[in-house]
Amino acid sequence: MVIDKRTYRNPNRRIFLCLGFLLLAAFLGSGAAFATGGARIAFALLAGLVAALGLRTLFLRLVATGSGLRVHGLLGNRTYAWSEMERIELGNDPVNSMNPLQVFHQQWIPVAHLTSGRMLKLTEITSYTMRKSARDTTLAARVARELELARAAAR
The missing domain is CATH 1.10.287 (Helix Hairpins)
Incomplete structure (x- = not known):
């Protein structure tokens, strides 16, 4: 495919x-x-x-291609082949408790689990919610699902 x-x-x-x-x-x-x-x-x-x-x-992004995932990060770009990834799922990072607004308590990011055992947090796509129940409606959840489908289809 x-x-x-x-x-x-x-x-x-x-x-x-x-x-x-x-x-x-x-x-x-x-x-x-x-x-x-x-x-x-x-x-x-x-x-x-x-x-x-x-x-x-302004140039932070993720680019999925047939061969892999290109991560355009803050300090540089890196390409990962789909074969380097075991799975991609939605991860949760707690928001800094020093946040003076305390509006958003949940931070959701796609996480790629690499075959090397490392976890790659794809922070270029981050969503924030007040409730855990809203996690599946976030942009980060949609991106994690689509990237996992792309990874699975490329194998």
Whole structure:
């Protein structure tokens, strides 16, 4: 069975992360404006690096092809062959308890279990819910199901 190329993105999360990084970069840039000497250079370099990370978040995605899964992450890209994966399922990561809003208590992400025994958290697609009962209606659940079907069909 031939699998069409399919791209998965989480647009709201990408924009939120980008804005957060750019806000931090602006804060560091303003620190550079008030600093002197080596501190000015350090703040400017940090602001530039954080801004670059912010722009990179706009390109976070998963791409499923007939040969495997390409993960476009924050710090680089990596391709995994379907044969390297035993299964893909929906995983649960607890949200940081230091979250001041305490609105979302459940974080759902697709997780690929690799044949090497490692677990690969596909955090490029993350969904948040207040109730565990809503987990199967999330974007992360849909992506995990589709990726598992693609993996199984490729074998």
